Amino acid sequence: MSEIALKVSDLSFAYGAKKALDGVGLAVASGECTILLGPNGAGKSTLFSLITRLYDARQGRIELCGFDIKRQSLQALAKLGVVFQQTTLDPDLSVSQNLRYHAALHGIGRKAADARIREELERLQMYERRGEKVRQLNGGHKRRVEIARALLHKPKLLLLDEPTVGLDMPSRRAIVDHVHQLVKQQNLAVLWATHLIDEIADDDSLIVLHKGRVEAGGKLSDVLRDTACADAGQVFQKLTQDPPGVAT
Ligand code: ADP
Ligand code: MG
Secondary structure (H helix, E strand, O other): OOEEEEEEEEEEEEEEEEEEEEEEEEEEEEOOOEEEEEOOOOHHHHHHHHHHHOOOOOOOEEOOEEEEEOOHHHHHHHHHEEEOOOOOOOOHHHHHHHHHHHHHHOOOOOHHHHHHHHHHHHHOOOOOHHHEHHHOOOHHHHHHHHHHHHHHHOOOOEEEEEEOOOOOOHHHHHHHHHHHHHHHHHHOEEEEEOHHHHHOOOOOOOEEEEOOOOEEEEEEEHHHHHOOOHHHHHHHHHHOOOOOOOOO
């Protein structure tokens, strides 16, 4: 049995009267890339905001590596690395400065931080660019720096919120491949939110979210069998498209 890095149970959340998540339950295992697939407005970013404690849910429970995020916040959040949908790097600082700042926030000493920064940037072929201001980097390279930053404190779970949106095909591929390698080499658990079905690999797990509800979940092969679909594109179509003529 693989280790469960993230467990979400019966989670609901509303913005005022607008329900964004409705009784969501899911699990993400170490050594697996789990794709959170859903169209715009499905509730993907809301779920990430609850996991990262940007918002608090009144109903439901979230556990990171067995730590309850409300009652054991510090232990839980130490296990978590995040790449948000909008970039959160400081454009006027260098790559290294951005990373050192994050390391300091996590209590990593300067020497250890520099060693970790080197390790992660080298893995992404970005070490030579460490002195450049983030402003000078293209979108794909900024995303790589954000992934390196999210991993500095060696989290068990990495959340990525639509990390390839707006990037060209080679940059998208590089990020998809890099994250899949990390999952395998480091037994990392990844939850990757997207609406792009070509980012799903054959051995990924899939959670289909639509209008705040989980419509399907499991290994891709199991979901294909359960939904009688030939590929992830058909699953997406079948579970997230409203029948024609039905107002939403
Ligand atoms: P996704 O990331 O899957 O596109 P979101 O989590 O951003 O979906 O949004 C889920 C739903 O909640 C959508 O209907 C969206 O309009 C609504 N929503 C998101 N953020 C807010 C907010 N700050 N205030 C009100 N409604 C919001
Ligand atoms: Mg979103």
